[in-house]
Amino acid sequence: MEIRESAEDYLERILMLNKSMGQVRAVDIANLMNFSKPSVSIALKKLRQNGYVNIDGGGYITLTESGLEIAExxxxxxxxxxxxxxxxxxxxxxxxxxxxxxxxxxxxxxxxxxxxxxxxxxxxx
The missing domain is CATH 1.10.60.10 (Iron dependent repressor, metal binding and dimerisation domain)
Structure with missing residues (x-):
């Protein structure tokens, strides 16, 4: 499956944040990438639908196996x-x-x- 450059950037940033902070939320991504929270929310929804991230009930984001592979x-x-x-x-x-x-x-x-x-x-x- 081909993945867009913007999705790769999000996955890479999630990995970077996870390495530095341990836990990642949408607001962390928005701050790092200097994007609006709604833009990040839309991107995360697409990443979740495509099986690259999981988002738990507390809003914490983790990479799936395929998301981690791309991010790394x-x-x-x-x-x-x-x-x-x-x-x-x-x-x-x-x-x-x-x-x-x-x-x-x-x-x-x-x-x-x-x-x-x-x-x-x-x-x-």
Whole structure:
């Protein structure tokens, strides 16, 4: 199933928030992404309907197995591409912004080649 870039961004942010805060609610996502609460609510409804997140009675959001798989893939791409760009001399803010653009469209083959290059030549894991 193909997933849209915006959904990948939401899943990645949920993962990031979960790592830093432990529990995630819609308001946390809205604050992090600088989106309105209604926009986040609509996105979360779609993510839930597609089986990527669960939302309990207290409003806490967790990633399903498929949601976690996507989030971890996108997060790994973002992290590695950011580190590569910074190693090449790009400032951190620009590197992170550019990584966010690239992470969604890069083929598996290209990303694996970049990952191997970084591991061998730059000691970036």
């Amino acid at each position: 893939r996108v997060f790994e791409r973002h992290r590695l591409i950011s580190q590569l760009l910074m190693a090449l001399g790009v400032d951190e803010e620009t590197a992170k912004e550019d990584a966010c653009r690239v992470e969604h469209d890069l083929s598996v083959e290209s990303f694996e080649a970049i990952k191997e290059y970084c591991r061998k030549n730059l000691q970036i894991q």
